[in-house]
Structures are given as C-alpha cells and as structure tokens.
Amino acid sequence: MTRGPCIAFETLERAGAAKVWLDSEAGQQTMTEAFNSTSRFARLQSIKTALAGTNLYPRFKTTTGDAMGMNMISKGVEHALKVMSTECGFDDMDIISVSGNFCTDKKAAAVNWIDGRGKSVVAEAIIPGDVVRKVLKTDVDTLVELNIAKNLVGSAMAGAMGGFNAHAANIVAAIFLATGQDPAQVVESSSCITLMKNLRGNLQISVSMPSIEVGTLGGGTILEPQSAMLDLLGVRGSNTTNPGDNARKLARVIAAAVLAGELSLCSALAAGHLVQSHMAHNRSAPATRANTPGPASGAQTPVTAAMTAMRERAGLAALSPAAVLRAAGTKK
Structure with a gap:
C-alpha cells in the first residue's frame, strides 16, 4: 500500500x-x-x-x-x-x-498504473480452440481481433487511464461489496489491461491488474455477510503463518474472476449475443416467487451449493440461509 x-x-x-x-x-x-x-x-x-x-x-x-x-x-x-x-x-x-494525492487513493492515476498500489496481479488462462467454438460460439481469431480493436485501440482513442478492458469494474465492484472492501477504491482497483492472442490454435487470455486494494480484516470485513463470504473463500482474517497471504489470495481470486468476466463479455460481443441477451433479461417482469421458476428437482445453483456446504460444515443443516450467514459471520 x-x-x-x-x-x-x-x-x-x-x-x-x-x-x-x-x-x-x-x-x-x-x-x-x-x-x-x-x-x-x-x-x-x-x-x-x-x-x-x-x-x-x-x-x-x-x-x-x-x-x-x-x-x-x-x-x-x-x-x-x-x-x-x-x-x-x-x-x-x-x-x-499526510495525504498529498501522490498516493494516490480513489482516483485513476498514472502512478498507480505504473508503480502499482495494493496488490499487483497478472492472471492467465488458455482456452482450447474447440471450446471457444462450441461453448463461446465464436473463434480464436475473432476474439483476438475484437480485443485489439475494442480494449486496446478503442480505449486508447478514449484516452483511457488503466481502462484497457471490457468491464473489469463490474466484477471488482461486485466482489468488493460482497467481501467488505472499500467500494470507492474500485476506481483504481479495476485498472486492468486485457490481452488475447492465438497460441497454436488456442486462445491465450490474460489480465494485468496493478492496483487491487484489498484486505481480509478490518473495515467492512467484520460485517456478518461479508465475513461469511470471506469464509467461503478461505481468507477471512489474518494469516497467522504468513501475514499477508490471505489478502494476496483474495486479490488473485478477484483477478481470476475478472479474467472470466472479460472472456464472457468479449465472447458475447464477438458472437453478437450481447444485445439479444440484455433485451431478453432486462425487459422481463420483475422476479417474484410466483413468476420465478426454481431449479430443477435435485439441482443446485452455485449459491445454494455454497449455502449447503456452509450448513454441513457448521452443523446447521436445519437453519435458514440468513441464520447460516449469521452463524458463519460470528464464528471465530
């Protein structure tokens, strides 16, 4: 920091x-x-x-x-x-x-982009070409071309400062709120450059994020729901063996999630699915218990699966999700 x-x-x-x-x-x-x-x-x-x-x-x-x-x-x-x-x-x-803005906090700045602030993380994934075609409904070369034209050249045309990505801030903001981070620090924490290239027919994608500002104790991390989310990730509180490891792990989780989000949105754009999906979901009736179908019998969403795991670990199988979160949040 x-x-x-x-x-x-x-x-x-x-x-x-x-x-x-x-x-x-x-x-x-x-x-x-x-x-x-x-x-x-x-x-x-x-x-x-x-x-x-x-x-x-x-x-x-x-x-x-x-x-x-x-x-x-x-x-x-x-x-x-x-x-x-x-x-x-x-x-x-x-x-x-004591703060003269040369830090710099809660503002997009070249000093953070160049020298870093908080945690500096680079994440990478290699997606097989057939997965790009069958699952993402596009191809490697189209994704590479889109990334250059949009995230690199387009951002440069806009005069971006650390904004060479599709929507890193969406993922950073969501995780910050869920884990008790300072939401105002999404400004510099979402600085990210997304790179893609064709690696022998496969897609190599990386995100470089030089200023992820996170902690796993203090501030909003002490709130019960946020503490429970840190528990799910296995990073709540201080790492007694190697102080700093929990915060570093959380930063790596954020970078990995940003990479997944970049891959998803860029694929939707390349396949021409973005507007179609937004119109289908954003124009639908507000979700209520009456008009929202539940998961298929025996099926679990990622959220319900996480809640089930928390119940089993804490011996709270009969309690409601809210009660499980309260129990997980207060367990030390």
Whole structure:
C-alpha cells in the first residue's frame, strides 16, 4: 500500500535538500526505522520522491499484512515525518497533509498504473480452440481481433487511464461489496489491461491488474455477510503463518474472476449475443416467487451449493440461509 504526504518548505533549496536526504541510504534507513516502529505488520519498502516547486511529495510504499492498511500506513507516515522534522535537521518543514494525492487513493492515476498500489496481479488462462467454438460460439481469431480493436485501440482513442478492458469494474465492484472492501477504491482497483492472442490454435487470455486494494480484516470485513463470504473463500482474517497471504489470495481470486468476466463479455460481443441477451433479461417482469421458476428437482445453483456446504460444515443443516450467514459471520 502507498501513502504520499505533502511537505512544504520556504525555499526550493531546502525542499531539494530534503529530497536528496530522503533519497539517500541514510535517509531511507532513518525513515524505515521510524515507520516500522509503529506497527507489527507495516514494513516500509521504499520511498519515491517528487518535487513541485517548494512542495515535496514522498510516496511511502509499505506492506500491511492482511489489512488493506490505510490507517496503519498513515500512522507510520505521520510518525516518520515527525522524526524527520525533529531529529534530522528539517525542523523548518511544514507538513501540509499526510495525504498529498501522490498516493494516490480513489482516483485513476498514472502512478498507480505504473508503480502499482495494493496488490499487483497478472492472471492467465488458455482456452482450447474447440471450446471457444462450441461453448463461446465464436473463434480464436475473432476474439483476438475484437480485443485489439475494442480494449486496446478503442480505449486508447478514449484516452483511457488503466481502462484497457471490457468491464473489469463490474466484477471488482461486485466482489468488493460482497467481501467488505472499500467500494470507492474500485476506481483504481479495476485498472486492468486485457490481452488475447492465438497460441497454436488456442486462445491465450490474460489480465494485468496493478492496483487491487484489498484486505481480509478490518473495515467492512467484520460485517456478518461479508465475513461469511470471506469464509467461503478461505481468507477471512489474518494469516497467522504468513501475514499477508490471505489478502494476496483474495486479490488473485478477484483477478481470476475478472479474467472470466472479460472472456464472457468479449465472447458475447464477438458472437453478437450481447444485445439479444440484455433485451431478453432486462425487459422481463420483475422476479417474484410466483413468476420465478426454481431449479430443477435435485439441482443446485452455485449459491445454494455454497449455502449447503456452509450448513454441513457448521452443523446447521436445519437453519435458514440468513441464520447460516449469521452463524458463519460470528464464528471465530
């Protein structure tokens, strides 16, 4: 995770001196020791500095365990800047803001696209050519051409910043809400470039997502339904063996889901099914118990299958789905 405060000096000479010190080995060591002293999990990895006139913007990049970590990193940055001011010869510096937008949080920005923020994930799948034809109702070359024309060239024509994909934000937003993440961080977390190519007659598809901002403890993850969803994924709370692994796994789950969503939508577009399916489903009557057919006898949807597994695991077979979620959410 990153935090980029804004520090002001009276003259450019002093701002430049502070930048030189922060970029030096001695400066990095001093700030690392100060930052790391504030947490058991937060560990400073690097500081990247930028000058704008007499304003200095140091971008702190840190680990935060399994938490998304904004509070953790802000606390560490605040203490490190205090040490810089009081012990390192920069008592003339003015801390304008602990967040100076060089982080940058909840905004599309090149710094996140290039340097990453949170978790940076690349996911890949190879789809056999016959599966593309029989299941996705299109062919490999058509999908590759569509991806270039739409997700790469079309996005470039629009001046996209990290938006070289079909609809990554749809999947990211859904999982964020379901697992208790900060929905405002969908902005940068959905930055994604989707690539496709013909690999010896098969479809090779990948998504690269440099700034997925997630945590598996704290914030909205403590809510019962969201906690239950994290339980289903096997990532709730902190990983006691290797702190940070749960959050990294959740980020990988999100990237894999985004890849599946990209494949689905692009295939529908290539086959000409998008409008047809939207008209069929969006124009139908609102779903009610009376007009919504249930699954075939003995069949289970993914949701009911998950609920059944939760009941069996918790010994709650006779309880309602709502009761199962409450029980799963409170089980520690």
